[in-house]
Amino acid sequence: MKKAIEVGIIVVAGILVYVVITLLPLFFQRELKTFENDNELRMAALRSFSSMPKTYDEIIKLTNTNPNNPLTKEKISLGKKLFNDKNLSQNRDISCSTCHVLKDGGADNLPTAVGDAFQENPFHLNTPTVLNSSLYFRQFWNGRVKNVEEQASGPIQASFEMNMSKEEIVKRVNENKNYIKDFKSQNLEVSFENVTNAIAAYERTLVTRGAFDDYLDGDDSAINEKAKKGLGIFITRGCKGCHAGLTIGSQSIQKFPLHSWWNEWLDIEFVANKDFFLPEIIIKDNSFPFENTGGFKGLNNEQKFKVPSLRNVVRTAPYFHNGEIKELKEAVRIMGKYQLGQIFTQEEIEEIVEFLKTLDGKIIE
Structure with missing residues (x-):
């Protein structure tokens, strides 16, 4: 009987601790500031964000910020052709644009990238958008390279992506008389570096502008009232701390999640003991608030990730580094709780998502 009572106490205590920890964010909500009018809201927004230019x-x-790859119209035009050329992949069946579909937000809407011979990314990494990427401070989920020129060379050579060597790329380009003419007209030799520079030059032009930019520039009617409420929440609850600037993110590397001790993955198992069945509380891997398919843990394996840009985010599902979360509303809920320590109401989540819709934009051409 004594053993049974001890078992019951342990189980109840474990459940109570779990419930208390889970509910803690409710007691530390940030006060939601309200804005009296559009001018007040806009001024608050302009302290954290800036609008995209209007013209090409x-x-x-x-x-045009890389002195080693100055932009010209001819180079950009060549880069566009190369970006869309499937001949630059091992089996001539995929191109840069296969994974970076511009009409789908510059990504591929798959949980993980699929490359040569239908290979999935070995870390089950979700394809980042190419849109606005030249304005990011680093590239890839762990920020391991500094610009789009370096980024462009990676997928081409990766065995699970385009699976090509530098020599093979040069050979394929030389098979095309039009390419030879394009390179010659620019006094460029056909080299791997010049191929990736041309692709990067084109990628540097893939900049988008949306309704939120119009609002920042003074058009009160550019976004609806629900989106304005979402913007207010985004500013006052702390989202802007990481998602700010021209690109609404992608300007820093941050730990994720910050509040992993709010664990939703609690299991209780009864493990046999020679004297009695004693309960053992087993906590599953709580590195992330979702299953870490692929096992990737960011920069230096420290759960540090380049903060994604939120521009065009409504078109780049699924979300997070391994594409584990399908719905944007759920992504917002997770970020509120695990990054900010805030429990957003359903209404607040919907308002934030309405604001995020205003970040969707068209490529300035």
Whole structure:
């Protein structure tokens, strides 16, 4: 009887601790500031965000920042052809645009990238968008390279992506007389570096502008009232702490999650003991608030990730590094709880998502 009572006490205590920890965020909610009018909200927004330029020439001026790869119209045009050329992959069946579908937000809407011979990314990594990527401070989920020129060379050579060597790329490009003419007209030799530079030059022009930019520029009617409420929550609850600037993110590397001790993955198993069945509380891997398919843990395996840009986020599902979360609303809920320590109401989540819709934009051409 004594053993049974001890078992009961342990089980009840474990459940109570779990419930208390789970509910803790409810007691530390940040006060939600309200904004009296559009001017007040806009001024608050402009302290954290800035709008995209309106013209193509302004975009070129903004993104022409690599002295080793100066932008020209001819190079950009060549890069567009190469970006869409399936001949640059081992089996001539995929191109850069296969995984970076511009109409789908610059990604592929798959949980993980699929490359040569239908191979999935070995870490089950979700394809980041190429849109606005030249404005990011680093590239890839762990921020391991500094610009789109370096990024462009990676997938081409990766065995599970395009699976090509530098020599094979040069050979394939030389098979195309039009390419030879394009390179010659620019006084460029056909080299792997010049191929990736051309692709990167084109990627530097893939900059989008949406309704939120119009609102920042003074158009009160550019976004609806629900989106304005979502913007207010985004600002006052702390989302802007990481998702700020011109690209609404992608300007820093951050630990995720910050509050992993709010664990939703609690199991209780009864393990046989020679004296009695004693309960053992087994906590599953709580590195992330979702299953970590692929086992990837970011920079230096420390759960540090490049903060994604939220521009065009409504078109880049599924979410997070391994594409484990399908719905944007659920992604917002997770970020609120595990990154900010905030429990968003369903209404607040819907308002934030309405704001995120205003970040969807068209490529400035």
